[in-house]
Amino acid sequence: MTGEKTWWRNAVLYQIYPRSFFDSNGDGIGDLKGITKKLDYIASLGVDGVWLSPFFTSPMADFGYDVSDYCGVDPIFGTLDDFDEMLDSMHKRGLKLIIDFVMSHSSIAHPWFTESRSGKTNPKADWYVWADPKPDGTPPNNWISVFNGPAWTFDAQRGQYYYHQFLKDQPDLNIRNPEVVEALFSAARWWLDKGVDGFRLDALQHCIHDPGLHDNPARPLPPPDGKTIPRPYDMQQHKYDRNQPEMIGFCKKLRSLADDYKDRMLLAEVSGTETTIAYTNGPDMLHTAYNFSLLSHAYGADAFQEALGDFFDTPHESWPSWAMSNHDTIRAATRWSPDGRRHPAQAKMLLALLMSMRGTPFIYQGEELGLTESFVPPDQRVDTGLGLTGTGRDGCRTPMPWQKRKANAGFSKAKNTWLPVPDAHMPLAVDMQEKDKESVLHFTRRFISWRKKQPTLLEGDIMFPDGYKNVFCFTRRLGGEELFCAFNLHPESVTLPLRNDIIPLEGHGFAPANKDSGSLSLPGFGAYFGRSVAA
Ligand code: BGC
Numbered sequence: 150m151t152g153e154k155t156w157w158r159n160a161v162l163y164q165i166y167p168r169s170f171f172d173s174n175g176d177g178i179g180d181l182k183g184i185t186k187k188l189d190y191i192a193s194l195g196v197d198g199v200w201l202s203p204f205f206t207s208p209m210a211d212f213g214y215d216v217s218d219y220c221g222v223d224p225i226f227g228t229l230d231d232f233d234e235m236l237d238s239m240h241k242r243g244l245k246l247i248i249d250f251v252m253s254h255s256s257i258a259h260p261w262f263t264e265s266r267s268g269k270t271n272p273k274a275d276w277y278v279w280a281d282p283k284p285d286g287t288p289p290n291n292w293i294s295v296f297n298g299p300a301w302t303f304d305a306q307r308g309q310y311y312y313h314q315f316l317k318d319q320p321d322l323n324i325r326n327p328e329v330v331e332a333l334f335s336a337a338r339w340w341l342d343k344g345v346d347g348f349r350l351d352a353l354q355h356c357i358h359d360p361g362l363h364d365n366p367a368r369p370l371p372p373p374d375g376k377t378i379p380r381p382y383d384m385q386q387h388k389y390d391r392n393q394p395e396m397i398g399f400c401k402k403l404r405s406l407a408d409d410y411k412d413r414m415l416l417a418e419v420s421g422t423e424t425t426i427a428y429t430n431g432p433d434m435l436h437t438a439y440n441f442s443l444l445s446h447a448y449g450a451d452a453f454q455e456a457l458g459d460f461f462d463t464p465h466e467s468w469p470s471w472a473m474s475n476h477d478t479i480r481a482a483t484r485w486s487p488d489g490r491r492h493p494a495q496a497k498m499l500l501a502l503l504m505s506m507r508g509t510p511f512i513y514q515g516e517e518l519g520l521t522e523s524f525v526p527p528d529q530r531v532d533t534g535l536g537l538t539g540t541g542r543d544g545c546r547t548p549m550p551w552q553k554r555k556a557n558a559g560f561s562k563a564k565n566t567w568l569p570v571p572d573a574h575m576p577l578a579v580d581m582q583e584k585d586k587e588s589v590l591h592f593t594r595r596f597i598s599w600r601k602k603q604p605t606l607l608e609g610d611i612m613f614p615d616g617y618k619n620v621f622c623f624t625r626r627l628g629g630e631e632l633f634c635a636f637n638l639h640p641e642s643v644t645l646p647l648r649n650d651i652i653p654l655e656g657h658g659f660a661p662a663n664k665d666s667g668s669l670s671l672p673g674f675g676a677y678f679g680r681s682v683a684a
Pocket of ligand 1: 211214215251315351352418476477534
């Protein structure tokens with residue numbers, strides 16, 4: 150597949166968490182006008198588009214992932230006019246925009262929920278998932294919230310429990326009800342008519358539940374990795390509360406909605422490889438999905454080979470998306486650091502790896518600076534959810550550092566920002582990295598621009614050669630060309646076997662590797678790209 154319809158396949162996308170990008174009005178919270186002001190910066194990276202996390206009207210219990218008006222802009226972020234201006238300015242610069250769409254649940258403050266909870270016979274009585282208590286008054290079944298505790302809360306007004314897979318402020322919509330689907334789709338059309346280029350479909354696999362409300366079976370926890378804090382949620386097999394068979398039909402409906410428009414992209418957030426494939430396998434399914442396999446603590450050639458191998462080892466038509474950092478997990482520069490410290494060389498190598506795998510890469514704001522996870526003092530923490538590794542998510546959401554010497558690193562003129570800008574991020578600010586040609590920022594630009602000129606990296610098949618233990622290696626193949634890509638994930642230098650017909654490529658930003666006949670030496674956190682052509 151090539152051509153305009155598939156712009157997203159070869160794209161590099163940049164995730165903006167709007168609360169923390171740039172504050173234009175001095176209230177300590179980032180906003181849409183702030184994003185518009187920084188579009189030259191975003192375009193300068195060479196990325197093709199933006200995934201923008203929620204900016205919709207919301208009480209902000211989950212910082213926007215609890216939507217109370219699907220077609221409104223929360224005043225914290227600005228107005229619809231600000232949105233239109235931002236979208237227009239992005240398009241003028243050739244940047245696409247995909248926005249988050251939260252279909253699995255709304256905010257408890259959504260008028261739909263207010264009506265639904267008002268009794269058992271109102272027109273929206275069945276728009277959410279309601280159930281009677283068990284005879285002993287306890288919740289209808291054993292389902293657990295992703296954020297811990299029962300996934301059910303008793304509502305005294307209606308005299309029933311309502312279901313919420315996340316916070317109790319995020320009641321699950323009943324996607325089995327066609328009226329609910331139509332209401333959500335009409336909001337989606339409203340944004341598509343405005344010209345957004347697609348949606349990132351939040352928590353998609355959570356959209357449909359088992360109507361029999363069967364208990365989930367228990368799941369033995371995997372051996373501890375010493376870093377991930379196991380969540381009660383991880384102690385169940387999610388047989389009945391997510392990823393129900395009807396999801397396939399729902400994905401098809403979503404795709405058909407997008408296909409009514411030209412060139413729109415649907416990106417699902419799902420948890421595992423099997424679901425990633427299932428939701429995207431075929432021309433009538435979603436365009437692409439990302440999962441959590443590179444967002445956890447698992448690190449190393451074996452772990453990465455397993456994550457990618459799981460996806461590529463079976464024949465299917467799915468096209469993956471990949472992210473190593475986002476607003477839900479500890480930043481990769483810290484999560485995968487060998488000693489807890491920042492290693493710019495590692496940050497560069499990881500960015501290159503992210504952008505060299507077959508699939509669409511997503512860079513999370515600040516990843517292009519090699520930002521580390523922030524330490525947020527306990528009395529300044531605000532997130533009540535839980536991240537993918539079982540910890541709070543404030544540390545990956547602190548504001549972008551723009552200018553080292555300005556208050557709040559130039560993010561905001563406010564006295565206090567919604568989350569503090571950590572001192573450790575000051576020297577990593579954009580203005581400092583602009584001055585340093587060896588910075589992670591300059592590397593990111595160089596690599597993105599180099600990648601655009603490598604059709605084999607953009608579209609080639611991916612294969613994992615045997616015989617590489619300490620280095621993560623794969624080959625990408627397109628037509629007669631083969632690119633051999635090697636990433637030293639560790640700080641120690643390493644020597645690896647290399648076929649003699651492989652010629653090093655240049656221009657990607659890594660120092661030339663030391664190549665002897667039949668072998669290659671890679672410095673700590675180094676990477677190598679070499680090319681061979683079939684005779
Ligand atoms: C989002 C989270 C959010 C959750 C509930 C996710 O997967 O990325 O930030 O808390 O969905 O909407």
